[in-house]
Amino acid sequence: MKSDATRRIGLNEVLLVDRLRVSVVEGEGKGRTFEVDADRPVSVGSAPDNHVVLADQTVSRYHVELTRAIGGLRIRDLGSLNGTQLGSLGVNDVIAPLGSTVRLGNTMLRLEDAESREAPQDDDVVEIPSIVGDSPAIRQVRRTVYKLAGASSSVLIQGETGTGKELVARAIHDLSDRAGHPFVVVDCGSMPATLIASELFGHERGAFTGADRRHQGAFERAGTGTIFLDELGELPLQVQSMLLGVLERREFRRIGGERELDVKARVIAATNRDLRAEVNKGAFRADLYFRLAITKVLLPPLRERTQDIDALVSHFAEHLSGQPHTALFSAEALALLRTQSWSGNIRELRNVVEAALTMGQLKLEGGAEGNLEPGAEQLQSYRDARALALTRFEQVYLRDLMARFDNNASEAARQARMDRPYLLSLLRRHGLR
Template sequence: MPDQDETLLLHLNEAIATMRDKDSLFKVVTTKLRLIFPFDLIGINVFDADLKMKRLFLRDYYGVDEAPPPQPGMDQFTPIAGSPLEKLVADPRVQQFTPAEYLANYPNYAPFNKFQKLGISHLTAVPLHISGRLTGMMTLASRRTPHLTPADVKLLEKIGSLIAVAVANTLAFEEVARREQERTLQLNITNALLSIKQREPLFRAVAEALSQVVRFDYFGIRVQRAGREEPFEGFAEFARTGEGPDAQLQALDPNRQYGLNQLDTSTMYHQLNSLLQTPGLYAADDFRAQAQRFPLLRRVYEEYGTRAMLIVPIWQRADGVAVLILASPNPDAFRPEDLATVLALAPQIALALDNLFAFEQIEELKARVEQERTYLVDEINTSARFGADSGAFVGNGPALQLVQRRIGLVAPTDTTVLISGETGTGKELVARELHNASPRHGRALIKLNCAALPAQLIESELFGHEKGAFTGAVERRIGKFELANGGSIFLDEIGELPLDLQAKLLRVLQEREFERLGGTKVLHSDARVIAATNRVLADEVAAGRFRADLYYRLNVFPIELAPLRERREDIEPLMRHFIQRLSKRLGKPVRQVRPADLAALQAYSWPGNIRELEHVLEQAIIVSQGPFLEFAGFAAAPVVLGAAPAGSGFAPLKTLKEQERDHILAALQRTGGRVSGANGAALLLDINPKTLEARMKKLGIRRTVGVEA
């Protein structure tokens, strides 16, 4: 059964590669598996990295009228120790045994108590390995005893590896979905709990509510964000004015510097970093000791009369740290109970912070995610359409070898590349190859055709725009350079870029910074630029249509693609490549090319280059009926097969009707005017005689050869 085994593995591999839904995936897996190994129950357990815990990942019964319901918590991690699985983990190989043998030391193991009632007589255990690491165990239970041959064992081992990958992929997608659900839940809870959306009113309300149970004279939230120069930036700060219970909280400038410059304040907060990351209550002598240790506390001790401080970190994570500080001139203002109260409020305050950060970024992130999704979908579709099947790198001529060598040299760098060549030579495909072979291949390749948009829209596409930047700008839009940050941007037809935008593009190339239309914030983009043109940019510079400084900045590493007429040695392999691919796609048999037609194809000048060759072959595959490809019967035929006038590269074009008429007349001439029969024109043209007669009537062709209506 080698062929059947290979087919099974192929189906399983295909299912794993194409399906992401757990239920659909394992329905296919178990269905295919049962064709080779009949079983009545399948169970898959996954293990943690230390092989200490297990989790039931899948359990399905087949042909069982009363399958036991899942036990509560079965899909949660539980210890392997004390369960029958510890025996399999200790000896992870394909094993067969009876339930009695398997459960000999675990008579009360609940999930298997139903085996006797179900008539299960045999168990087969298959370890799940990924790169030699045990990740889980699959158990197949059946009412009949399977007799496994050594080949069956090897096949089960291979299947186990495939299913291990499927389980790992599914778990990864479940984790992504779980995290997404968590983020969505957090945002929903935040919107439900916190109705105030502005920073100052929100935290004034928080401070007012807190002041009802904790007496303080200063309330401050300071945030340290990853990647910012300031160790802690002021986020929201209030101080009580006046004395007595009616004293109001007044908002302070959160970025005030205590009479110090920015550098001194930053240094002082940096020194205070360790203290701000641990909950603490400092009062009287304790606070005085901390003031002697930290210059910033010494300053508030001396200038503001602070004698007590309560510090509660709100959150500490990769994207930064947030801390709440309460202070008072009264050394007895805070009690340990107050610290516990504020600690209990920390999760709500953290939600409020996250809520505000989300409102500041949600529109930008929403636009970015949507555009990234659009581009990634386009990237997947384009990759499928323009991969190795494109023909751009088919052939072995010197011109193509030179291009491949230059791609190999420049791809690992961040150098700007200018790809030049006539239409249809494969400039976009070279750009894609450059990106895929670069260290940036994990990020998207963002594309913009500078000739495909009106001049007034190109700037918005390149750099984005703010809401209201111009008529119709109803929301903020992320530009291509911002989206390509960390990846590559491909600017096709760069020679069509208007002069006023050429200066802005030059700034991005030199400074890697830009502003959105209607915005004032300077944005940065670490995008590798790949440009392409079918113009001679040096001539455009000389004519004043292209900036010389931009040309030299783009032309750091040029790659020139030769036209197909200079790669005639590649025409035959390209032709074979396209015939195979297009015939398969169009559902047509692979037909041969006559030597004369091949010579004509190689002699033609191909103004449309590889793209034109592909289209000509596609038309020929569609219309051909006999054993050979026919390059007549469509408008391109005279161009492909006709002899071009000297020095021109183009032959006079006939209409489709004229070409079809000539072709039928030639066939009738060859058959002596006979339409049907063994020696008729219909057989020669591989067409039904009635159809041929109808075409002759429509084209005004009489049965008498050479006499036209």
């Protein structure tokens, strides 16, 4: 039987890398591997006195310097002629996670810990009740969470709306030594740009019109706990610049303040956007992206893990009704759930289960219906039928609205002549954000 307890991992279980393995995976010298001590800066280039010597004419004599850092490696371009790329982005000075591939000229390198401690392959080593399912993708998420819980580096959680990004962030926090300290959530997409800086960093009395008292921001409230930046991709560029400065200096000032306050909290961020594409469009700062994405967790959409639907339905049914799903849902109803596209992912599934428990019948997009166990269905009252019809209308309307405007809530609200906060509340209610 699985325990509801969550094992905590001490911070001392995750250390800085001691030896670095640099493997040539593309270009001149493909297949070569270098292992070097990482307790000092490691130079990479074509000159013979580098720690890692590459026989590639497009690689500068002294191309990059690698320095170990918590959660990964600092990669610093030394003014090379052809530049340094991490993924599709040109970089000058970033911290990248171990396991990253970096391109120098025509050569691609993989940077790894030569003495890495592998995450446990047996999921029973650690129990995370909030991360439900047994698909390979979810087992990998649990292994990743287990590893990250013992570190203090920043984490970026990426996944579609409703995939459980905040649940994963809370699991990382709860597994770590920070578990007894605050977990502070900042929804970067739910407030005007003029208020985000104040919410993050706080303000002094009189700092701006309406600031009639001192306000502690999220970084201050988090203390030595965790600050979770949800909808990171919605941050305005000006606030991105401020956030980057705080993360680099590990200190901040309240707006209108003079005293520097230390940042002791761990930062976990989440987004449903492709931030690399946002960087290429100039909508998101590359240096902030790499600062936050030292380590990443990728959450699969529900349509790619349909084998977990039975377990999720059981989890939600027991939580909402106190009874297992086998006593409430027919096999036909469960089979029907596995055929849906689930654009709202886990959050949408939970809403459907809750509605089914309340109304006595599954109502799904496209007119599909599934009965509960025989005898459960009954004539709905006018009030319940009207509420269900309104719910279905709102779901269809909101999906179409957000698709038309590429999930841009501000533009969607303007075109629909709705207040943005009200639109956001509707999206959350229906598991669409």
